[in-house]
Amino acid sequence: MILIIGAGPVGLATALRLHQNKIPFLIVEKRENINIASKASTFLPAVLPYLDEMGVLDGIIDKGIKISNIKYINLDDNAELTLNIHEIKNECSHPYRLHLEQSYLCKEIIKKLTLSSAECIKTGIEFLYYINNKTGITARCRNDKNEIIQINADWIIGTDGINSQVRKSMKLSLKGYDFPNPVLRLFFKDLPEDIKHKLAGVTYFIKTKETLSILQMKNEWRVIIRLENIPKEQLCNTGFQLNYLNGFFDNNIWLSAPTQYDLYWVGQKLVQNNIIQRAMLIGDSAHSTNTRGGMNMNFGIISGILIADSITHFYHGDITESELINSQKMRLIAARELLLKTTESLLTPQTIIDDKRFSNECFRTDFIKKCSLLNS
Numbered sequence: 424m425i426l427i428i429g430a431g432p433v434g435l436a437t438a439l440r441l442h443q444n445k446i447p448f449l450i451v452e453k454r455e456n457i458n459i460a461s462k463a464s465t466f467l468p469a470v471l472p473y474l475d476e477m478g479v480l481d482g483i484i485d486k487g488i489k490i491s492n493i494k495y496i497n498l499d500d501n502a503e504l505t506l507n508i509h510e511i512k513n514e515c516s517h518p519y520r521l522h523l524e525q526s527y528l529c530k531e532i533i534k535k536l537t538l539s540s541a542e543c544i545k546t547g548i549e550f551l552y553y554i555n556n557k558t559g560i561t562a563r564c565r566n567d568k569n570e571i572i573q574i575n576a577d578w579i580i581g582t583d584g585i586n587s588q589v590r591k592s593m594k595l596s597l598k599g600y601d602f603p604n605p606v607l608r609l610f611f612k613d614l615p616e617d618i619k620h621k622l623a624g625v626t627y628f629i630k631t632k633e634t635l636s637i638l639q640m641k642n643e644w645r646v647i648i649r650l651e652n653i654p655k656e657q658l659c660n661t662g663f664q665l666n667y668l669n670g671f672f673d674n675n676i677w678l679s680a681p682t683q684y685d686l687y688w689v690g691q692k693l694v695q696n697n698i699i700q701r702a703m704l705i706g707d708s709a710h711s712t713n714t715r716g717g718m719n720m721n722f723g724i725i726s727g728i729l730i731a732d733s734i735t736h737f738y739h740g741d742i743t744e745s746e747l748i749n750s751q752k753m754r755l756i757a758a759r760e761l762l763l764k765t766t767e768s769l770l771t772p773q774t775i776i777d778d779k780r781f782s783n784e785c786f787r788t789d790f791i792k793k794c795s796l797l798n799s
């Protein structure tokens with residue numbers, strides 16, 4: 424049996440894949456209910472075929488919005504560039520991004536899993552630590568009555584997020600750095616017409632080296648701002664937020680305060696090793712990166728599905744244990760390459776506008792593929 428710790432998008436996608444491959448598993452989640460907080464909200468073209476294949480895309484697609492255009496606008500000189508994901512339609516089955524809160528995917532997977540086996544998800548149970556035994560691992564957990572329970576499994580997979588307890592139990596840590604300034608997200612039901620007519624599904628505006636991005640969701644717009652050295656209290660002040668937007672666009676058209684806002688901190692971090700004996704780390708427990716359109720979550724989901732397939736091959740005797748271990752190690756190499764390295768998929772909006780290579784179709788499609796994680 425495979426023990427999965429944490430019912431976030433990565434743990435749930437891993438579990439669903441194991442379930443559909445008929446490999447026994449159990450997910451243990453410390454919360455009573457899944458986390459519905461607003462977090463990642465972009466499903467990239469690389470992950471959509473997997474969700475489709477596992478039968479969960481149909482249940483969520485109408486709850487979100489399909490986005491194909493990404494636009495870069497420099498307000499200083501009005502230079503702009505639009506990239507259209509449809510340009511890669513011959514190379515991927517879902518040439519669009521789905522803008523939708525990650526919690527919708529979690530709910531859909533839980534619905535699918537519990538329909539066939541209500542016993543496969545145990546909520547209100549916190550994983551504490553594990554020890555190795557002769558055939559696998561023994562995990563110690565605490566239930567909501569404060570009782571310690573013991574679970575034996577062949578393998579343990581830590582998909583328990585950035586503060587992973589499984590990672591601590593493996594005596595590993597994330598190495599890298601935290602960005603000193605938080606990201607400010609403002610949620611608007613509607614935007615001023617003067618701005619709206621310029622927008623694509625994702626729009627990056629640049630002005631005097633500052634960047635602001637606007638994301639279209641099904642029923643709202645999200646404005647994402649990265650400001651340096653502004654005290655938290657000021658960032659949380661709606662008067663300051665509106666002044667900043669009006670200043671950025673040189674007008675006084677932002678009159679209504681956002682319906683909601685939040686601040687979150689990001690970093691660029693990777694674990695040194697993602698597998699030790701019978702314990703593995705997948706998702707935020709193994710890596711964190713800046714937002715960049717859902718890359719961290721999407722990469723984690725793909726890793727979970729690929730590892731579930733490798734585990735299946737191992738159970739069927741099609742691959743050896745060392746081949747399974749290698750497939751997990753490859754995900755660490757891929758994470759270093761795709762999430763952390765300054766590859767071309769991480770070009771800044773200004774460099775993208777300036778880069779003459781974008782007039783070349785091959786260069787453009789290659790770039791769109793990288794941003795869509797189609798090389799993962």
Ligand SMILES: Cc1cc2nc3c(=O)[nH]c(=O)nc-3n(C[C@H](O)[C@H](O)[C@H](O)COP(=O)(O)OP(=O)(O)OC[C@H]3O[C@@H](n4cnc5c(N)ncnc54)[C@H](O)[C@@H]3O)c2cc1C
Nearest residue numbers: 429431432433453462463550583584706707717718719720
């Ligand atoms: C405000 C915000 C905005 C974000 N925006 C983006 C974005 O734009 N793009 C992007 O790629 N990513 C974004 N992220 C990050 C994204 O949400 C994560 O990459 C994603 O949630 C990772 O999924 P996961 O399943 O690995 O971990 P999580 O979603 O963190 O799930 C971990 C689960 O494990 C459970 N758990 C933790 N400890 C234990 C324990 N000891 N025992 C049992 N269960 C436990 C938790 O309760 C949780 O349910 C954002 C995050 C935040 C907070």
